[in-house]
Amino acid sequence: MMGIGKTLSRPGRRYLAGIIAIGVLLIAALGLLATDRTMRAAALDEAQNAAQNEAAILAAGLESELDKFSLVPLVLARDPQVQSLMAGNNAQQGNLNLRLQQIATQTGAAVIYLMNRDGLTLAASNWNQPDSFVGSNYGFRRYYRDARTSGVATEFALGTVSRRPGLYIARRVDGPSSSPVGVVAIKVEFNPLEASWAKTTAGVYVTDPDGVILVTSNPAWRFSTIRPIARGQRNAQQDFRQFGKAKLPLFNPRTPEASALVPRLIESLHPVAPLDWKLHLLSDPSTSLAGARANGRLLFLLLLVAAAVIAGLAFFGARRREARAEASINERTGRLREQLQQANRLATLGQITAGVGHEIRQPVAAIRILAETGERLGERGAHDQAAANFPQITALTDRIGTITDELRRFSRRGEREPRDVPLRQVIDGALLLLRDRIAQLDIDLILPQEADLDPVVRGEHVALEQVLVNLLQNAFDATGRAGKVSIDISVSGKFRRLSVTDNGPGLTADQRAKLFQPFVTTKADGLGLGLVISQDIMRGLGGDLIEEARASGTRFTMVIASP
Structure with missing residues (x-):
């Protein structure tokens, strides 16, 4: 019986070992598949989050570019020389041509020009160029008609003379009796911005509310529409005048330029204020996915090796190998954390630069x-x-x-290199920058007593002034016209507290909880970076920026170190 048992035990052991081997291989295959899927999903989520952040940065950069040019027509519409030319004083034409040329050079605008009430161009920055606008009539342009009607208008269109696309920003010029006497317009071309997009991204394009592509890293995509157009939905004659195409083609990313990338691309959207545009960023996550797959397989292989070693070696050897594996994982985790921190710093740099x-x-x-x-x-x-x-x-x-x-x-x-700064200089400098706005809004500004302005604090003059200007601007935005804002100075131990209080509507509990988070703002055209930067400046100077809860209104306090 024992002989028979021994004889039967050998094939039994082989059979059991075969089953175990098959089971191990099956578990390994399933584990490898699960690891690949998990790492791929995590890498794809990370790539999508990174793409969304990059889209936000690109949109902020475009908004900053638009903000830079939006003030030019507003200022020129109120300029005395412009008013004089519109009133019939043709002697101003030569001076205005030169002045517009200088402003266009300084701001980087493609062209700045003035049209009378009939749409005839009287002066332009390109007055001495072969494609000069002077003498041309643009009364047929939609931005001209809308500006005369509503006071301000924008239109993205193809230039009738240059055949270059750009955004036209127009503002009405009112005469002494508040009746329209003309329109001032600025054309903005986005060639440098589009070129930078083309170098750093797989593809970027910006669409208007109708889905027409306007600004893009690929010129072949321009003036295509991302949605099918129903018959009779668009005016073919108007589209031809605006875009140079009577029929706008449907955007197909599987063009020869993009067909090789489309299977791997992910799309991220971000709004572009204040024109109700949308920025579309196409990103290629294939590199991240390949790296995640390789890391996942390597990690899985290391785990299998570690399991085999642990099963075949003594307890001491197993502990040693576990320690090595843990050190390897910690080192890899440290490198990944460092890379993520660097990426975050670069993203913050882009946000602040915007x-x-x-x-x-x-x-x-x-x-x-x-x-x-x-x-x-x-x-x-x-x-x-x-x-x-x-x-x-x-x-x-x-x-x-x-x-x-x-x-x-x-x-x-x-x-940072702080120094002794009189609070009086900080407050006087901030009020110098905001003097016109205070007057325009008829702000009731209450300043500290003269004796309270004498103390000296430890900090940087311009940095402190920058934070105070930011707080005052926020207070003016909150109160609006005829608001009441006060500046107070108090002492708290080794610190001086410079507070700005307004009688605005105050903050909700949700707004107060997110005050110092980037890209969180209550303003329609805000970036949500002002308070973040200001708090970082104050903390870098050894102080802080805090918000103090009040029953009504809002109060921000700069905590500044004394010498």
Whole structure:
């Protein structure tokens, strides 16, 4: 019986070993498949999140570009020289041509031009070019008609002379009796922006509310529509006049330019304010997916090897190998964390750079006003008064440079060099930048007592002034016209507390919880970066920026270190 048992036990053991081997292989195959799917799903989610963040950064950059140009027609529509030319003083035409040419060069606009009430161009920045707009009539353009009717209008169209696409931003010019006497328009072309998109992305395009592609990294996609057009839905004659095509083709990403990429592309959308556009970003996640698959298989293989070693070796050897595997995983995790942190810093840099126009808009406006005032004083012979504007222009220019340097240092997380700063200088500098806005909004601004302005704090003059300007702007936005805003100074131990309080509607509990989160804003045209940057500046100076709850209104306090 024992002999028979032994004889039967050998094939039995082989059979059992075969079953175990088959089971192990089957489990390994299923585990490898599950690992591939899990890693692929995680990598795809990560790629989609990264693409959404990149789309937000690209949209913010485009919004910043639009904001930069939107103020030009507004300022020119109120300019005395423009009003004089529209009133029939043709002697201003030569001066205006030169001035528009200079402004177009400084701002990077394709062309800036003035049209009378009949649509005839009287002055243009390209007055001395073969394709000059002077003498051309653009009364047929939709942006001209809409601007005369509603005061302001935009239209993306193909140039009738240059045949180059661009965005036309127009504003009505009103005469002394508030009746329309003309229209000032600026054409913005996006060639540099589109070229940068083409170099850094798989594909980007921006659509209008009707789904027509306007701005794109691939010129072949322009003026296609992403949705089928029903018969009679569009005006063929108007489309031909605006886009140069009577029939807009349906956008097909499987064109020769994109067919090789389409199977791997993911699309991310982000709105572009204030034109109700949408930015579409096409991203290729194949590299991330391939890396995730390789990492997953390597990890799975390491786990199988570790399991085999643990099963065949003594406890001490198994513990040793477990420690090595853990060290390897920790090292890989550390590298991934470092890469994610670097990606986050780069994303923050793009977000802050997109908001530079918002941070320096007021100094630029002040420089423009001082320069134009000095020019008029010089024409009247008041040279001493005109010369008095130059130091202020120089100071404001230096302040702009310091602000941009501050944003660059923020991206590098570099060391700051604080010094002793009188609070009076900080407040006076902020009020200088906001003087016109305070007057326009008829703000009831309550300042600290004279004795309270004497203390000296430890910080950077421009950085503190930047934060105070941001808080005051937010307060003015909250209160609106005839609002009440106060600036208070108090002492708290080794710190001075500079507070800005308004009588606006205040903040909800949800808004208060998200105050210092990037891209969270209550403004329709805001980027949601002002408070984030301001708080980081204050903390970098050894202080803080806090919001103090109130029964009504809003109160922000700058906590500043004393010398």
